Amino acid sequence: MTAQTISETSPRPTRIRRAARLLKRLRGRPMPRDVGRCADKLKIVIVSDAAPPQVNGVVRTLQQLTSELRALGHEVVSITPDQFVTLPMPSYPEIRLALFPGRKVARLIRQADPNAIHIATEGPLGLAARNFCTRNGIPFSTSFHTRFAEYLNARTGAPLSWGYAFLRWFHKGATTIMVATRSLQAELEARGFGSPSIWSRGVDTELYRPRPDLLGEHYLGLPRPVHLYVGRVAVEKNIEAFLDLDLPGSKMIVGDGPRLEHLRKRHPTAHFAGAMFGEELAKAYAAADCFVFPSRTDTFGLVLIEALAAGTPVAAYPVQGPLDVIGTAPVAVLDEDLRAACLGAVRLSRAEAREFALGFSWGACTRQFLSNLALEEEVPATVEKRAVEPV
Numbered sequence: 160m161t162a163q164t165i166s167e168t169s170p171r172p173t174r175i176r177r178a179a180r181l182l183k184r185l186r187g188r189p190m191p192r193d194v195g196r197c198a199d200k201l202k203i204v205i206v207s208d209a210a211p212p213q214v215n216g217v218v219r220t221l222q223q224l225t226s227e228l229r230a231l232g233h234e235v236v237s238i239t240p241d242q243f244v245t246l247p248m249p250s251y252p253e254i255r256l257a258l259f260p261g262r263k264v265a266r267l268i269r270q271a272d273p274n275a276i277h278i279a280t281e282g283p284l285g286l287a288a289r290n291f292c293t294r295n296g297i298p299f300s301t302s303f304h305t306r307f308a309e310y311l312n313a314r315t316g317a318p319l320s321w322g323y324a325f326l327r328w329f330h331k332g333a334t335t336i337m338v339a340t341r342s343l344q345a346e347l348e349a350r351g352f353g354s355p356s357i358w359s360r361g362v363d364t365e366l367y368r369p370r371p372d373l374l375g376e377h378y379l380g381l382p383r384p385v386h387l388y389v390g391r392v393a394v395e396k397n398i399e400a401f402l403d404l405d406l407p408g409s410k411m412i413v414g415d416g417p418r419l420e421h422l423r424k425r426h427p428t429a430h431f432a433g434a435m436f437g438e439e440l441a442k443a444y445a446a447a448d449c450f451v452f453p454s455r456t457d458t459f460g461l462v463l464i465e466a467l468a469a470g471t472p473v474a475a476y477p478v479q480g481p482l483d484v485i486g487t488a489p490v491a492v493l494d495e496d497l498r499a500a501c502l503g504a505v506r507l508s509r510a511e512a513r514e515f516a517l518g519f520s521w522g523a524c525t526r527q528f529l530s531n532l533a534l535e536e537e538v539p540a541t542v543e544k545r546a547v548e549p550v
Contacts (some may be wrong), residue, residue, distance in 0.1 A: 208282030
């Protein structure tokens with residue numbers, strides 16, 4: 160029998176620290192020194208092609224995350240399209256794409272000297288940051304917010320296999336791919352993305368809250384019941400499945416996007432309110448009788464819990480997103496017959512909808528995000544190793 164070597168963990172109450180990862184230096188140009196090192200207060204670079212004035216779930220998620228991280232004392236450096244020369248995305252001019260961002264992205268990361276780099280999107284900025292990190296051995300995390308392959312297929316007819324091949328390549332090399340739901344985690348595992356980690360979503364329950372004074376005559380004079388949609392007005396959101404329904408009352412569309420004018424002309428009886436923010440948006444949620452979510456491709460659907468927080472029940476298809484967020488809770492009707500879902504949802508309890516949404520906390524989501532960052536654990540303090548001879 161050979162000798163064994165054992166380690167005993169010290170009983171001292173020593174907090175596990177993160178260790179600095181050794182990085183190569185690039186011919187006299189220093190790489191960020193602190194990437195991979197944890198400190199009590201972190202400096203985090205978040206790279207995103209989705210940023211204001213875009214209005215979507217990714218933008219709102221990153222805005223709330225940044226606010227929560229700063230409230231915890233961490234520093235966030237955002238790299239977003241407004242810092243670059245951009246051009247409008249074909250067929251979707253509200254989205255601006257950065258032109259030739261590689262050198263500037265590298266410079267901004269070096270200047271930030273961060274503890275962690277998170278790449279939120281797969282656009283030009285995300286590509287530039289990914290390429291910089293992989294070339295120089297710098298650890299980074301990514302997140303899977305959007306069904307890029309499905310959206311590309313809907314807009315151009317490109318095969319899904321092409322889109323997913325690109326996405327697998329993009330996320331390869333990340334220490335962690337963050338996803339919002341268990342079903343998306345399982346799907347990406349099956350598609351060869353490795354083992355993604357969960358980073359859920361939260362809701363501002365102070366802003367999005369019930370407002371009983373709005374439940375009488377609708378503040379815009381719309382006939383009740385008011386069926387509300389909030390989100391991008393784009394082909395991938397499947398809004399026409401909602402607008403084509405024969406429903407009592409009225410339909411209200413909040414949002415902007417490339418299909419707005421087309422749908423406004425085709426559905427003149429619907430009320431298209433345009434983009435709304437803050438109190439105005441919260442008021443629209445709280446005054447509605449039913450929130451309609453016709454999308455079949457969203458990975459989460461932040462608007463679902465915003466509506467529920469305002470006390471408004473949900474009608475949706477039984478697909479990923481609604482099934483993950485709501486499941487069988489009695490705060491929504493999930494049905495392949497969207498009209499039946501709408502008619503059923505208006506009869507559900509607004510109090511139960513609100514109570515359900517209170518279970519979503521941005522604080523918990525932020526802690527999940529921090530735990531998923533590309534930082535290395537240090538081995539805990541140990542007593543000296545000693546050889547144990549066999550008896």
